[in-house]
Amino acid sequence: MKNLTEYKTGVKDGIPIFxxxxxxxxxxxxxxxxxxLTAFQAGLMSFTNLTSTGQFASLTIIASCGTIGELxxxxxxxxxxxxxxxxxxxxxxxxxxPFYHRLLxxxxxxxxxxxxxITRDSQLSPFYIYGLxxxxxxxxxxxxxxxxxxGDFLPKNIISALxxxxxxxxxxxxxxxxxxxxxxxxxxxxxxxxxxxxYYLPYLSEISSGFxxxxxxxxxxxxxAILFPVKEDSANEC
Amino acid sequence: xxxxxYIYIFIAAFVTYLIRLIPLTLIKKKIKNQFICSFLYYVPxxxxxxxxxxxxxxxxSSPYSAILGFISAIxxxxxxxxxxxxxxxxxxxxxxxxxxxxxxxxI
Numbered sequence: 382m383k384n385l386t387e388y389k390t391g392v393k394d395g396i397p398i399f400x401x402x403x404x405x406x407x408x409x410x411x412x413x414x415x416x417x418l419t420a421f422q423a424g425l426m427s428f429t430n431l432t433s434t435g436q437f438a439s440l441t442i443i444a445s446c447g448t449i450g451e452l453x454x455x456x457x458x459x460x461x462x463x464x465x466x467x468x469x470x471x472x473x474x475x476x477x478x479p480f481y482h483r484l485l486x487x488x489x490x491x492x493x494x495x496x497x498x499i500t501r502d503s504q505l506s507p508f509y510i511y512g513l514x515x516x517x518x519x520x521x522x523x524x525x526x527x528x529x530x531x532g533d534f535l536p537k538n539i540i541s542a543l544x545x546x547x548x549x550x551x552x553x554x555x556x557x558x559x560x561x562x563x564x565x566x567x568x569x570x571x572x573x574x575x576x577x578x579x580y581y582l583p584y585l586s587e588i589s590s591g592f593x594x595x596x597x598x599x600x601x602x603x604x605x606a607i608l609f610p611v612k613e614d615s616a617n618e619c
Numbered sequence: 620x621x622x623x624x625y626i627y628i629f630i631a632a633f634v635t636y637l638i639r640l641i642p643l644t645l646i647k648k649k650i651k652n653q654f655i656c657s658f659l660y661y662v663p664x665x666x667x668x669x670x671x672x673x674x675x676x677x678x679x680s681s682p683y684s685a686i687l688g689f690i691s692a693i694x695x696x697x698x699x700x701x702x703x704x705x706x707x708x709x710x711x712x713x714x715x716x717x718x719x720x721x722x723x724x725x726i
Contacts (some may be wrong), residue, residue, distance in 0.1 A: 404703045422624050429632035433665055439631045441670075449630055456634040459666050463635070465659045467642035474643075483643045490639035492663075538721075541680040542714035548675040549692040549706035551667045556696035558664065567663050572668035580673050597669040598662055605665070607655035 384508040398513065399492045399520035405433055406521045408546035410528015412437070414543070416444040420529040427525040431491055431518060435460045437547065442591035451591045458595050466495040472504040473498065482507040489514030504520035528537015571603045655688035681726050 406427055413423035418440075430436050435456050442452045467490050474486070486507050494513045498505060532540060559566035579585045579593045588596070679685045689710040695705045720726045 386676040401702065402708070408706065422628065425625075426628045426631070429628060430635055432635055434663065434670070435635055437670060438666070439627060449626065452627055453630055453634045455633050456636065457624065458662070459638045460635050460638050462659050462662050463639045465641055465656070467639050471643045480631065480644065480724050484640065485639035486690050487643050488637060490643070492686060522683050538680070538714065538717055541684075541717060542710045544673065544678040545688045545692075545713050546683060546706045548671050548678055548689065549709035552689070552692040552709075553696045553700070553702040553705035555664055555667050555671075556693060557699060560697065562650070568664045572665045573672040576669040577645050594666060594669050598665045601665040601669075602658050602661040604652050606703045607659040610653050610657045611660045 384506065387506040387508040388515075390513040391514075392514070392516050393510040395507075395513040395516025396498055397495075398497065399516040401493065401516060401523040402517055402520035404484045404548055405547075406524030406542065407528040407531070408550060409433065410442075410525040410530075411437060411540065411543045412528075412547055413525070414438055414532025415540075416440055418529065420526045423529045424522050424526040425595045428518065428522045431488070431521055432460055432463075438594055441594070442589070445590050447589050447591045452507045453596075455591045455595050458598055462492075463490045466490050466492075470498060470505070470510075471493065473501075474507065475504055478507060486510050491519065492519065493517065553574060561585075562610075564605060566607075568601055571604075572597055575601065679713050680717055681720055683720065683725075684713045687716050688713040 385612065409427070413426070415541065418426070426436060426439070429438070438455050438459050439452060442455060447594065469486065470486065471491065474483070489510050494517055497513055498510060535543070540618070541568055554566075555569055560568050577599050579588060651663045675689050676685045677690065691712045692705050692709040695708055717726060
């Protein structure tokens with residue numbers, strides 16, 4: 382009975398995540414439609430992956446017919462932050478939490494679910510996280526499917542306008558942090574400059590787009606980590 | 620390509636799931652290494668920035684409308700507007716800009 386209450390609280394607390402995901406994944410669906418994925422394929426991808434940045438990078442690699450190794454490596458690097466979140470979450474679960482609960486909790490390790498979970502003071506019930514995850518996955522998957530379907534029948538100029546939506550979201554995620562922290566501003570600007578160089582310069586531009594993102598991410602993040610080490614507390618918030 | 624898409628999807632899902640799962644089941648202590656923490660902290664920003672620029676310039680029918688949309692998104696995000704508002708405004712700016720460009724035969 383207590384488990385059911387925890388689950389319901391999780392579903393309720395997950396409603397803002399549901400709405401946010403619905404909008405973001407709509408843009409993802411439009412993008413997926415552009416490169417020729419069906420609603421089922423894109424929906425399946427969202428249902429099984431549940432990661433915005435990672436899925437977007439996957440699309441880039443699928444569109445450029447990249448290799449499986451490239452895809453796996455890009456997911457590893459881009460989603461490496463989940464490793465940190467997962468570490469933090471593991472401390473919030475009771476040490477006696479059985480293995481199968483840990484298997485299921487892992488499905489929901491995303492920026493937003495993590496963000497909501499850690500605001501709770503007490504130890505976390507896996508059922509609370511299941512509630513959050515249910516809301517999140519529903520929003521994420523249905524938004525994707527709606528996006529792909531809309532991509533098929535909406536007029537050309539609306540599709541063109543919606544093409545910028547996902548970048549608008551990325552900007553909305555990045556910019557507020559650059560205001561607060563000079564180090565993040567440096568990271569963003571240098572990543573963009575390096576991305577331009579790899580896009581336009583001869584030889585460099587021949588590298589596939591997936592690997593470009595991996596190279597830029599590693600180089601810039603390593604340099605930033607050396608130049609601007611962060612205190613442990615703020616690192617756990619990301 | 621169509622057959623491969625499912626392989627792509629499942630490999631991506633598998634790798635992502637393992638990353639989420641391994642610490643939850645194996646590591647019980649916090650990561651103390653400051654370099655690794657800092658590296659992980661900067662990864663999302665570097666990735667998102669690299670994916671945004673210059674790709675955003677080619678995300679619409681014309682680079683001009685894309686630049687306008689991009690700038691307006693930065694301004695709104697700087698003012699602290701919500702994710703959805705920033706994204707929708709960028710779309711509307713692009714839409715209006717392209718109607719104007721079309722009227723003058725520039726697209």
